[in-house]
Amino acid sequence: MSSDTTTAQEAITFADLGLSPKVLSAVTDAGYTVPTPIQAGAIPHALQGKDVLGIAQTGTGKTAAFVLPMITRLEKGRARARMPRTLILEPTRELAAQVEENFVRYGKNHKLNIALLIGGVSFDEQEKKLERGADVLIATPGRLLDHRERGKLLLTGVDILVIDEADRMLDMGFIPDIERICEMIPFTRQTLFFSATMPPEITKLTEKFLHSPVRIEVSRAASAASNITQRLVKSGPKPWDKRETLRNLIKAEDEGLKNAIIFCNRKIEVSELFRSLVKYDFDAGALHGDMDQRARMQMLANFRDGKLRYLVASDVAARGLDIPDVSHVFNYDVPIHSEDYVHRIGRTGRAGRSGKSFTIATKSDGKYIDAIEKLIGTKIEWHDGDLSTVVASEESDEQPRRERAGRGRERDRKPRDARGGRRSDAPKPVERQEAPQPVAAIANDDRTARRDSIRHDNAARKGPAPERQEPRRDTQRARPHAEDDDRSVLGFGADMPAFMLVGGKI
Ligand code: AMP
Numbered sequence: 001m002s003s004d005t006t007t008a009q010e011a012i013t014f015a016d017l018g019l020s021p022k023v024l025s026a027v028t029d030a031g032y033t034v035p036t037p038i039q040a041g042a043i044p045h046a047l048q049g050k051d052v053l054g055i056a057q058t059g060t061g062k063t064a065a066f067v068l069p070m071i072t073r074l075e076k077g078r079a080r081a082r083m084p085r086t087l088i089l090e091p092t093r094e095l096a097a098q099v100e101e102n103f104v105r106y107g108k109n110h111k112l113n114i115a116l117l118i119g120g121v122s123f124d125e126q127e128k129k130l131e132r133g134a135d136v137l138i139a140t141p142g143r144l145l146d147h148r149e150r151g152k153l154l155l156t157g158v159d160i161l162v163i164d165e166a167d168r169m170l171d172m173g174f175i176p177d178i179e180r181i182c183e184m185i186p187f188t189r190q191t192l193f194f195s196a197t198m199p200p201e202i203t204k205l206t207e208k209f210l211h212s213p214v215r216i217e218v219s220r221a222a223s224a225a226s227n228i229t230q231r232l233v234k235s236g237p238k239p240w241d242k243r244e245t246l247r248n249l250i251k252a253e254d255e256g257l258k259n260a261i262i263f264c265n266r267k268i269e270v271s272e273l274f275r276s277l278v279k280y281d282f283d284a285g286a287l288h289g290d291m292d293q294r295a296r297m298q299m300l301a302n303f304r305d306g307k308l309r310y311l312v313a314s315d316v317a318a319r320g321l322d323i324p325d326v327s328h329v330f331n332y333d334v335p336i337h338s339e340d341y342v343h344r345i346g347r348t349g350r351a352g353r354s355g356k357s358f359t360i361a362t363k364s365d366g367k368y369i370d371a372i373e374k375l376i377g378t379k380i381e382w383h384d385g386d387l388s389t390v391v392a393s394e395e396s397d398e399q400p401r402r403e404r405a406g407r408g409r410e411r412d413r414k415p416r417d418a419r420g421g422r423r424s425d426a427p428k429p430v431e432r433q434e435a436p437q438p439v440a441a442i443a444n445d446d447r448t449a450r451r452d453s454i455r456h457d458n459a460a461r462k463g464p465a466p467e468r469q470e471p472r473r474d475t476q477r478a479r480p481h482a483e484d485d486d487r488s489v490l491g492f493g494a495d496m497p498a499f500m501l502v503g504g505k506i
Pocket of ligand 1: 032033034035036038057058059060061062063064
């Protein structure tokens with residue numbers, strides 16, 4: 001591997017990078033004037049057909065760093081049936097869909113055939129797109145291999161391969177799949193490889209599949225996060241203690257809180273916290289790996305459009321999501337993997353804006369906090385006294401009285417618009433309700449997504465499973481994670497009958 005490390009220069013403009021006029025025009029329309037360091041570093045090399053190893057995480061502009069040169073290079077030549085010209089591998093459906101959005105935005109002056117191969121949606125439409133000939137194939141590894149096994153896809157025409165979020169692929173057990181796919185694509189291809197970190201398994205992969213890559217490393221979010229105010233918040237250990245702490249925090253932030261992502265470590269916590277917040281009439285949605293694709297995309301769109309103010313999410317579901325303007329991140333749980341902390345707080349304070357992150361900590365979280373502080377190289381301040389000042393909870397596990405007593409008093413006071421709105425005649429919260437009564441106050445599309453959340457939430461109650469799984473190291477075909485596994489589609493999945501779509505379509 002070449003150690004030709006490139007340092008990006010500040011003064012460079014997009015016009016200096018060698019992109020085609022049509023691409024430059026789309027970049028101008030997107031409102032970008034100065035390339036980010038990863039773009040300035042990667043694009044000229046990618047245009048020359050060199051392999052690139054980009055060490056960068058989301059939020060650095062890395063998507064455009066591969067999409068823009070790809071579109072420029074795709075201007076020559078055309079697609080053939082079932083033989084895509086380029087392939088981008090993404091670990092999750094959301095990331096794949098986001099990359100597709102980037103191709104649509106930057107490829108507006110081109111006629112590109114884009115095929116998105118992700119789980120949770122039917123094969124038929126995807127096969128039709130492959131049959132038509134795809135310039136760009138964006139896929140999660142499992143679904144890609146399924147198509148190939150069905151004989152609908154040949155990878156021998158792929159000239160450019162992008163492997164994005166490689167360390168996340170490792171976490172999710174996709175490395176054997178990635179190796180298989182790399183071996184199916186001609187040796188002469190160009191490979192653009194991106195990872196936020198370089199654990200030994202990823203280094204080995206790059207040594208095996210990249211040819212003299214140009215290495216471009218941009219600074220980690222942890223060191224770039226000076227515009228994010230980070231605080232630790234003490235809490236009692238019980239779930240209702242933590243929920244009360246969270247509600248108090250939200251209340252105290254008041255008007256300064258535009259919107260927030262609330263991270264939990266496990267799917268079951270996402271579900272329970274989501275239900276609790278809705279019960280308290282907070283304008284919340286949930287995002288976790290057991291929701292079907294349509295519900296996840298809808299939830300995300302509602303949050304992005306400001307129809308939902310709070311998004312309760314797991315790490316896997318939220319990884320890499322591009323939500324430009326989040327004012328707050330709450331860690332309802334201290335992340336077990338310290339790197340997740342960096343990714344979580346990186347959801348706020350984007351593009352130079354200021355942001356706030358609050359991490360709720362209990363007495364058993366000490367070692368995780370130590371690991372985070374070691375990783376980010378600084379101590380995080382306590383918001384209102386450290387854990388030595390926590391008063392022990394006296395509640396029993398079965399009787400969250402404090403929540404019941406306080407229910408409805410600490411409502412989300414922010415006025416809402418008609419679509420996401422809480423109405424004065426909204427039903428009162430009911431303890432342990434199974435049906436989504438509060439959803440009645442929400443517009444149809446929001447309602448369907450929330451109902452799906454609750455439906456999956458009920459399923460999650462039966463069998464809690466950690467969202468993050470141990471990486472698999474086996475050499476067999478790995479289909480380990482719900483994000484890319486059709487089997488995770490519960491209930492009707494994408495084929496929900498019309499009678500269930502109360503009041504209209506999604
Ligand atoms: P990414 O790291 O690819 O997820 O991009 C993060 C965000 O930065 C996205 O909202 C992009 O639209 C935005 N972005 C990408 N390139 C630029 C640029 N050169 N100037 C300003 N914003 C950009």
